[in-house]
Amino acid sequence: MTFMEINKGKPFFIYLPSNAPHSPIYVDEKYAKPYQHLKVKEIVNPEFYGMITNIDENFGKLEKLLKKKKLADNTTLIFMTDNGTSDGISKDG
Template identity: 50%
Template sequence: YCTDVWFNEAMQFMETDETPFFCYISTNAPHGPFNVHEKYSAPYLQQGIPKQRARFYGMIANIDENIGRLRQWLADNNLTENTILIFMGDNGTAMGTGITADGYPTDGYNAGMRGKKTWVYDGGHRNACFIHWP
Protein backbone atom coordinates (compact mmCIF):
# COMPACT_ATOMS: atom_id res chain seq x y z
CA TYR A 1 0.00 0.00 0.00
CA CYS A 2 1.57 3.28 -1.14
CA THR A 3 1.11 5.21 2.12
CA ASP A 4 2.85 2.42 4.06
CA VAL A 5 5.68 2.37 1.51
CA TRP A 6 6.25 6.12 1.74
CA PHE A 7 6.37 6.11 5.54
CA ASN A 8 8.67 3.06 5.55
CA GLU A 9 11.00 4.76 3.07
CA ALA A 10 10.98 7.97 5.11
CA MET A 11 11.98 6.11 8.27
CA GLN A 12 14.71 4.28 6.36
CA PHE A 13 16.00 7.61 5.02
CA MET A 14 16.09 9.11 8.52
CA GLU A 15 17.81 6.02 9.89
CA THR A 16 20.62 6.02 7.33
CA ASP A 17 21.30 9.75 7.36
CA GLU A 18 23.73 10.81 10.10
CA THR A 19 23.23 14.56 9.56
CA PRO A 20 20.26 16.80 10.35
CA PHE A 21 17.52 15.99 7.88
CA PHE A 22 14.45 17.38 6.20
CA CYS A 23 11.93 14.72 5.27
CA TYR A 24 8.72 15.61 3.44
CA ILE A 25 6.12 12.87 3.09
CA SER A 26 3.36 13.76 0.67
CA THR A 27 0.70 11.07 0.51
CA ASN A 28 -1.85 10.80 -2.26
CA ALA A 29 -4.33 9.44 0.26
CA PRO A 30 -7.09 10.07 0.88
CA HIS A 31 -7.86 10.31 -2.79
CA GLY A 32 -9.50 8.30 -5.55
CA PRO A 33 -9.57 5.51 -6.54
CA PHE A 34 -9.98 4.81 -2.78
CA ASN A 35 -7.97 1.59 -2.67
CA VAL A 36 -7.30 0.61 0.92
CA HIS A 37 -6.89 -2.65 2.84
CA GLU A 38 -10.23 -3.95 4.09
CA LYS A 39 -9.14 -3.79 7.75
CA TYR A 40 -9.21 0.02 7.50
CA SER A 41 -12.59 0.36 5.78
CA ALA A 42 -14.36 -2.46 7.66
CA PRO A 43 -15.12 -0.47 10.86
CA TYR A 44 -16.96 2.13 8.77
CA LEU A 45 -18.78 -0.42 6.60
CA GLN A 46 -19.99 -2.11 9.80
CA GLN A 47 -21.59 1.20 10.79
CA GLY A 48 -23.54 1.30 7.53
CA ILE A 49 -21.40 3.96 5.89
CA PRO A 50 -21.48 3.61 2.08
CA LYS A 51 -18.54 1.68 0.56
CA GLN A 52 -16.74 4.55 -1.21
CA ARG A 53 -16.93 6.82 1.84
CA ALA A 54 -15.89 3.95 4.15
CA ARG A 55 -12.83 3.40 1.96
CA PHE A 56 -12.08 7.14 2.05
CA TYR A 57 -12.28 7.10 5.86
CA GLY A 58 -10.19 3.91 5.88
CA MET A 59 -7.45 5.73 3.98
CA ILE A 60 -7.47 8.41 6.68
CA ALA A 61 -7.27 5.70 9.36
CA ASN A 62 -4.21 4.27 7.59
CA ILE A 63 -2.54 7.69 7.52
CA ASP A 64 -3.29 8.05 11.24
CA GLU A 65 -1.71 4.66 11.91
CA ASN A 66 1.39 5.62 9.92
CA ILE A 67 1.75 8.94 11.75
CA GLY A 68 1.60 6.94 14.99
CA ARG A 69 4.28 4.57 13.69
CA LEU A 70 6.46 7.51 12.69
CA ARG A 71 6.09 9.17 16.09
CA GLN A 72 6.96 5.90 17.82
CA TRP A 73 9.93 5.40 15.50
CA LEU A 74 11.22 8.89 16.33
CA ALA A 75 10.89 8.12 20.04
CA ASP A 76 12.57 4.71 19.72
CA ASN A 77 15.49 6.33 17.89
CA ASN A 78 15.86 9.20 20.39
CA LEU A 79 14.95 11.80 17.79
CA THR A 80 11.93 13.44 19.44
CA GLU A 81 14.08 15.97 21.30
CA ASN A 82 15.71 17.20 18.10
CA THR A 83 12.90 16.94 15.55
CA ILE A 84 10.02 19.16 14.55
CA LEU A 85 7.11 17.11 13.21
CA ILE A 86 4.45 18.93 11.19
CA PHE A 87 1.28 17.27 9.92
CA MET A 88 -1.08 19.17 7.68
CA GLY A 89 -3.53 18.64 4.86
CA ASP A 90 -3.68 20.56 1.62
CA ASN A 91 -7.38 21.35 1.30
CA GLY A 92 -10.81 20.76 2.74
CA THR A 93 -12.98 17.79 1.87
CA ALA A 94 -13.53 17.09 -1.81
CA MET A 95 -17.06 15.82 -1.18
CA GLY A 96 -18.78 18.81 0.37
CA THR A 97 -20.70 18.66 3.61
CA GLY A 98 -23.91 17.42 5.09
CA ILE A 99 -24.92 15.70 8.33
CA THR A 100 -27.66 13.12 8.87
CA ALA A 101 -30.07 13.38 11.79
CA ASP A 102 -27.94 10.89 13.76
CA GLY A 103 -24.70 12.85 13.19
CA TYR A 104 -23.01 11.06 10.28
CA PRO A 105 -21.51 13.06 7.41
CA THR A 106 -23.56 12.58 4.24
CA ASP A 107 -20.86 13.67 1.81
CA GLY A 108 -17.78 14.84 3.70
CA TYR A 109 -16.92 16.57 6.93
CA ASN A 110 -15.92 20.22 7.19
CA ALA A 111 -16.75 20.88 10.85
CA GLY A 112 -19.76 22.89 9.75
CA MET A 113 -17.76 25.18 7.48
CA ARG A 114 -19.10 26.34 4.12
CA GLY A 115 -17.51 25.04 0.92
CA LYS A 116 -15.26 22.20 -0.17
CA LYS A 117 -12.00 21.55 -2.06
CA THR A 118 -11.23 24.32 -4.62
CA TRP A 119 -13.63 26.78 -2.94
CA VAL A 120 -12.47 30.03 -1.33
CA TYR A 121 -14.74 29.48 1.68
CA ASP A 122 -13.34 28.05 4.94
CA GLY A 123 -14.46 24.51 4.08
CA GLY A 124 -12.18 24.58 1.06
CA HIS A 125 -8.92 25.38 2.77
CA ARG A 126 -9.16 24.87 6.53
CA ASN A 127 -8.09 21.42 7.61
CA ALA A 128 -6.15 19.44 10.17
CA CYS A 129 -2.73 20.61 11.28
CA PHE A 130 -0.56 19.75 14.25
CA ILE A 131 3.01 20.60 15.10
CA HIS A 132 5.13 18.78 17.68
CA TRP A 133 8.52 20.00 18.83
CA PRO A 134 10.75 19.55 21.87
Protein backbone atom coordinates in the same frame (compact mmCIF):
# COMPACT_ATOMS: atom_id res chain seq x y z
CA MET B 1 13.98 5.13 7.77
CA THR B 2 17.57 4.37 6.83
CA PHE B 3 18.06 8.02 5.92
CA MET B 4 17.04 9.10 9.42
CA GLU B 5 19.39 6.59 11.02
CA ILE B 6 22.35 7.71 8.89
CA ASN B 7 21.67 11.42 9.46
CA LYS B 8 20.51 11.39 13.08
CA GLY B 9 23.57 13.32 14.26
CA LYS B 10 22.85 16.39 12.14
CA PRO B 11 19.76 18.40 11.17
CA PHE B 12 17.74 17.05 8.27
CA PHE B 13 14.46 17.73 6.54
CA ILE B 14 12.11 15.06 5.21
CA TYR B 15 9.09 15.77 3.07
CA LEU B 16 6.82 12.73 3.24
CA PRO B 17 3.73 13.27 1.11
CA SER B 18 0.63 11.13 1.31
CA ASN B 19 -1.77 10.80 -1.58
CA ALA B 20 -4.54 9.85 0.81
CA PRO B 21 -7.25 10.53 1.43
CA HIS B 22 -7.70 11.00 -2.29
CA SER B 23 -9.07 9.20 -5.27
CA PRO B 24 -8.74 6.60 -6.43
CA ILE B 25 -10.41 5.48 -3.25
CA TYR B 26 -8.68 2.22 -2.36
CA VAL B 27 -7.75 0.99 1.06
CA ASP B 28 -7.25 -2.43 2.59
CA GLU B 29 -10.51 -3.92 3.88
CA LYS B 30 -9.27 -3.87 7.48
CA TYR B 31 -9.33 -0.06 7.42
CA ALA B 32 -12.73 0.39 5.73
CA LYS B 33 -14.54 -2.36 7.64
CA PRO B 34 -14.99 -0.41 10.92
CA TYR B 35 -17.00 2.22 9.01
CA GLN B 36 -19.15 -0.07 6.84
CA HIS B 37 -21.78 -0.79 9.49
CA LEU B 38 -22.38 2.85 10.38
CA LYS B 39 -25.79 4.05 9.26
CA VAL B 40 -24.91 7.72 9.45
CA LYS B 41 -25.77 9.90 6.48
CA GLU B 42 -22.35 11.57 6.64
CA ILE B 43 -20.52 8.22 6.28
CA VAL B 44 -21.15 7.69 2.58
CA ASN B 45 -17.74 6.30 1.78
CA PRO B 46 -16.23 3.93 4.36
CA GLU B 47 -13.09 3.52 2.24
CA PHE B 48 -12.38 7.26 2.47
CA TYR B 49 -12.51 7.11 6.26
CA GLY B 50 -10.45 3.92 6.15
CA MET B 51 -7.77 5.87 4.28
CA ILE B 52 -7.70 8.40 7.12
CA THR B 53 -7.36 5.58 9.66
CA ASN B 54 -4.45 4.16 7.65
CA ILE B 55 -2.73 7.58 7.58
CA ASP B 56 -3.17 7.84 11.34
CA GLU B 57 -1.66 4.39 11.86
CA ASN B 58 1.35 5.21 9.69
CA PHE B 59 1.87 8.57 11.38
CA GLY B 60 1.91 6.68 14.69
CA LYS B 61 4.56 4.31 13.32
CA LEU B 62 6.69 7.30 12.35
CA GLU B 63 6.34 8.80 15.84
CA LYS B 64 7.30 5.47 17.42
CA LEU B 65 10.37 5.18 15.20
CA LEU B 66 11.47 8.72 16.06
CA LYS B 67 11.23 7.89 19.78
CA LYS B 68 13.07 4.59 19.33
CA LYS B 69 15.92 6.30 17.44
CA LYS B 70 16.02 9.09 20.05
CA LEU B 71 15.09 11.70 17.44
CA ALA B 72 11.68 12.70 18.80
CA ASP B 73 12.87 15.42 21.20
CA ASN B 74 14.55 17.36 18.40
CA THR B 75 11.93 16.79 15.70
CA THR B 76 8.91 18.75 14.58
CA LEU B 77 6.19 16.84 12.77
CA ILE B 78 3.74 18.82 10.67
CA PHE B 79 0.81 17.08 9.04
CA MET B 80 -0.89 18.90 6.18
CA THR B 81 -3.28 17.91 3.44
CA ASP B 82 -5.03 19.56 0.55
CA ASN B 83 -7.72 16.89 0.52
CA GLY B 84 -10.27 18.65 2.66
CA THR B 85 -13.65 17.32 1.58
CA SER B 86 -15.47 15.68 4.45
CA ASP B 87 -16.41 12.45 2.72
CA GLY B 88 -14.14 12.24 -0.27
CA ILE B 89 -16.74 13.67 -2.60
CA SER B 90 -16.71 17.31 -3.58
CA LYS B 91 -20.23 18.62 -4.02
CA ASP B 92 -19.28 22.14 -5.06
CA GLY B 93 -16.58 21.45 -7.64
